[in-house]
Amino acid sequence: xxxxxxxxxxxxxxxxxxPGDAGAREHLDACPHCQAELDRLHQRIAxxxxxxxxxxxxxxxxxxxxxxxxxxxxxRLRLAxxxxxxxxxxxxxxxxxxxxxxxxxxxxxxxxxxFMEQSQALESALRQYDPESRVLDGRTAGIAQELEDRIAQxxxxxxxxxxxxxxxxxxxxxxxxxxxxGLLDALVDVHVTRASNVGL
Numbered sequence: 001x002x003x004x005x006x007x008x009x010x011x012x013x014x015x016x017x018x019p020g021d022a023g024a025r026e027h028l029d030a031c032p033h034c035q036a037e038l039d040r041l042h043q044r045i046a047x048x049x050x051x052x053x054x055x056x057x058x059x060x061x062x063x064x065x066x067x068x069x070x071x072x073x074x075x076r077l078r079l080a081x082x083x084x085x086x087x088x089x090x091x092x093x094x095x096x097x098x099x100x101x102x103x104x105x106x107x108x109x110x111x112x113x114x115f116m117e118q119s120q121a122l123e124s125a126l127r128q129y130d131p132e133s134r135v136l137d138g139r140t141a142g143i144a145q146e147l148e149d150r151i152a153q154x155x156x157x158x159x160x161x162x163x164x165x166x167x168x169x170x171x172x173x174x175x176x177x178x179x180x181x182g183l184l185d186a187l188v189d190v191h192v193t194r195a196s197n198v199g200l
Contacts, residue, residue, distance in 0.1 A: 004034045009041055112170065115177035122184035129191055140190060147187040154180045 004012075008024045028034050154176050161172040 003031060003037070004028060006041075009034070009038050012038065109170070112174050112177055115174070115181050118181045119177065119184060122181065122188055126184070126188055126191070129188070144187060144190050147183055147190065151180060151183045151187070154183065 004024055004027060008021075009028075012021060012024055012028060028038065158173065158176045158180070161176060
């Protein structure tokens with residue numbers, strides 16, 4: 001003799017009659033084993049309902065958020081300390097190199113001014129072209145990013161050159177401005193060539 005499965009016992013326990021429950025109900029009335037199983041099911045449910053509801057002792061989010069903010073603050077302070085230490089070391093090296101290097105050739109300030117003007121013109125052309133609003137393939141984007149990184153390096157070197165003594169500073173500034181113009185020219189070429197190839 002087969003007994004009722006658990007899902008049938010559960011459906012008999014719930015209020016309301018399903019169309020297929022009549023046969024299960026007749027079996028339950030005649031089978032002491034299924035009646036005992038249904039009684040055990042009622043007892044388990046009653047025990048579960050009598051358990052106290054568990055609530056968290058307190059809200060842990062403010063403590064977690066404070067810890068995360070503290071860790072982020074410590075990371076920022078560490079990073080700022082490392083950056084300031086690196087900057088101080090770079091300034092010290094630049095000053096030491098400036099003092100140790102022999103005076104360089106005299107540079108006409110008009111040459112530097114000419115490269116500065118070319119740099120400004122190329123930056124203006126780049127802004128008008130608006131490369132940020134255009135879609136690039138991965139290779140072109142990589143080349144453009146590399147050129148932008150090198151321009152940023154030249155800009156940092158230009159800042160360092162301002163700390164050197166006058167004669168060597170002018171020669172280095174001229175070299176750096178010349179390099180910056182060349183890099184900007186290459187960056188404009190990358191964007192314009194890519195746009196013309198795509199037909200934009």
